[in-house]
Amino acid sequence: xxxxxxxxxxxxxxxxxxxxxxxxxxxxxxxxxxxxxxxxxxxxxxxxxxxxxxxxxxxxxxxxxxxxxxxxxxxxxxxxxxxxxxxxxxxxxxxxxxxxxxxxxxxxxxxxxxxxxxxxxxxxxxxxxxxxxxxxxxxxxxxxxxxxxxxxxxxxxxxxxxxxxxxxxxxxxxxxxxxxxxxxxxxxxxxxxxxxxxxxxxxxxxxxxxxxxxxxxxxxxxxxxxxxxxxxxxxxxxxxxxxxxxxxxxxxxxxxxxxxxxxxxxxxxxxxxxxxxxxxxxxxxxxxxxxxxxxxxxxxxxxxxxxxxxxxxxxxxxxxxxxxxxxxxxxxxxxxxxxxxxxxxxxxxxxxxxxxxxxxxxxxxxxxxxxxxxxxxxxxxxxxxxxxxxxxxxxxxxxxxxxxxxxxxxxxxxxxxxxxxxxxxxxxxxxxxxxxxxxxxxxxxxxxxxxxx
Numbered sequence: 001x002x003x004x005x006x007x008x009x010x011x012x013x014x015x016x017x018x019x020x021x022x023x024x025x026x027x028x029x030x031x032x033x034x035x036x037x038x039x040x041x042x043x044x045x046x047x048x049x050x051x052x053x054x055x056x057x058x059x060x061x062x063x064x065x066x067x068x069x070x071x072x073x074x075x076x077x078x079x080x081x082x083x084x085x086x087x088x089x090x091x092x093x094x095x096x097x098x099x100x101x102x103x104x105x106x107x108x109x110x111x112x113x114x115x116x117x118x119x120x121x122x123x124x125x126x127x128x129x130x131x132x133x134x135x136x137x138x139x140x141x142x143x144x145x146x147x148x149x150x151x152x153x154x155x156x157x158x159x160x161x162x163x164x165x166x167x168x169x170x171x172x173x174x175x176x177x178x179x180x181x182x183x184x185x186x187x188x189x190x191x192x193x194x195x196x197x198x199x200x201x202x203x204x205x206x207x208x209x210x211x212x213x214x215x216x217x218x219x220x221x222x223x224x225x226x227x228x229x230x231x232x233x234x235x236x237x238x239x240x241x242x243x244x245x246x247x248x249x250x251x252x253x254x255x256x257x258x259x260x261x262x263x264x265x266x267x268x269x270x271x272x273x274x275x276x277x278x279x280x281x282x283x284x285x286x287x288x289x290x291x292x293x294x295x296x297x298x299x300x301x302x303x304x305x306x307x308x309x310x311x312x313x314x315x316x317x318x319x320x321x322x323x324x325x326x327x328x329x330x331x332x333x334x335x336x337x338x339x340x341x342x343x344x345x346x347x348x349x350x351x352x353x354x355x356x357x358x359x360x361x362x363x364x365x366x367x368x369x370x371x372x373x374x375x376x377x378x379x380x381x382x383x384x385x386x387x388x389x390x391x392x393x394x395x396x397x398x399x400x401x402x403x404x405x406x407x408x409x410x411x412x413x414x415x416x417x418x419x420x421x422x423x424x425x426x427x428x429x430x431x432x433x434x435x436x437x438x439x440x441x442x443x444x445x446x447x448x449x450x451x452x453x
Contacts, residue, residue: 025354058081119413145177145180
C-alpha cells in the first residue's frame with residue numbers, strides 16, 4: 001500500500017468512525033487506484049478520489065408509522081447521494097435491521113463505480129431504513145412505505161435521484177412507494193425502478209442481477225476456453241438475485257447444489273432443477289417461508305442450520321467449480337475463501353455487494369482464479385434499471401428479447417473494460433483492479449470537466 005493510500009485510508013477511518021464496511025470499500029478501491037494516481041498526478045492534485053469518498057449529500061429522517069393494532073413505531077430512514085458527475089443518483093433502497101449510515105455509505109460508494117461501468121449515464125446513491133419487513137402483514141408494510149416516502153419524495157426525482165429495490169425491497173414495496181410518490185407529487189414519472197410491468201416496469205428487471213452475474217461468469221470462463229456446461233456451482237442466498245442466478249446457470253447447463261437464508265443452508269447433490277426452483281420461488285416470494293422447508297419437500301437434500309460458533313460458513317466447504325455469493329456483504333471470509341480454493345472452485349462471480357472480505361479477496365487474487373467483484377459481476381441489476389429509465393423517458397416498453405440482449409451486451413462490455421484496464425495498468429487478469437480503475441476513470445474525467453463542485 002502506498003503512503004498516499006495509507007494516509008487516505010487513515011483519514012477516512014478518523015472522519016468516519018464505527019463504519020467498518022465503508023472503510024473496507026474505500027481501502028479496496030484506493031489500493032487499486034494507486035496504479036492510476038501514479039501515472040495521473042492531476043487526479044491527486046484535484047483531490048478527485050477524496051471528493052468521491054465524501055458523499056455529495058447525506059439525508060437522515062424519522063419514519064413514524066402505525067401498525068395493525070394501532071401501536072406507533074419509529075424507524076430511521078436514509079438516502080446517501082454519493083456522486084452525480086455522470087448522471088442522476090441511482091441505487092437501491094434496503095429495508096433491514098442491519099441498515100446504518102455506514103453500510104449505506106459503503107453501498108453508495110461501490111454504486112458509483114458499478115454504475116460507471118455499465119456505460120449508462122447514472123450517478124451513485126443508496127438508501128433505506130432499519131425497518132424489518134420480515135413476517136409483517138401487507139398493511140403494515142404499506143403504512144411504513146407510505147411514511148418513508150412522505151419524507152423521501154422531497155429529495156428524489158426522475159432527473160435527480162432514482163431509487164430501486166435492494167434487500168427487503170421487492171416489487172410489493174416498490175409499488176407502495178411509487179403510489180405514495182405519485183399521490184404526493186401528482187405526477188406519473190419514472191422516479192423508481194423495479195416497477196410492475198403494467199405501470200412502467202421493464203421486462204427482465206427482476207432477473208437482471210442474477211442473470212448478469214452468470215453472464216459475467218460465462219465471459220470469465222471463456223477467457224480460459226471453458227463454459228458453464230456441466231459445472232457444479234455453489235450459490236448463497238435465496239432471494240431475487242440467488243433465484244435468477246440458479247435459473248440462468250440451469251439454462252447454460254450448470255448444476256447448482258446450495259441455497260441459503262439467514263437461518264441456514266441446503267445442499268442438494270442432485271442439483272436444484274427447474275421444478276425445485278419453482279418450489280423455492282413460491283416458498284420465498286409468496287409464502288415467505290424459510291429455506292429449511294426445502295429439505296422437508298425434497299428428502300435427499302440436507303439442511304444445515306447456522307452455527308454462530310463456527311469461524312467459517314460450511315456452505316462454502318463443498319466440492320465445486322464455481323461460486324456465486326448472492327446473499328449479503330462479507331459472507332465469504334478468509335477461511336471460506338481458502339475452503340473454496342481447496343475444494344476446486346476456480347471461478348467466483350459476486351451477486352451480492354462486497355460479499356468477500358479483504359482477506360478473502362487476497363486469497364482469490366493470490367490463487368489467480370477467475371474472481372469477478374460485485375461492482376462488475378452484479379452490475380446487471382442497475383444496468384437494467386437504467387434501461388427501465390430509458391424506456392420510461394421514451395414512454396415505450398421493449399420486448400423481453402431486446403432487454404435481455406442489451407443486458408448481455410452490457411455485461412460483455414463490463415467484462416472487456418475490466419480485462420482491458422487490468423492489462424493497461426500492469427495487472428493482467430486482476431478483475432478487481434480492472435473494475436475499480438474502469439469505473440473511476442469515467443467519473444474522474446467528468447469531475448475534472450465540471451470543476452470543483
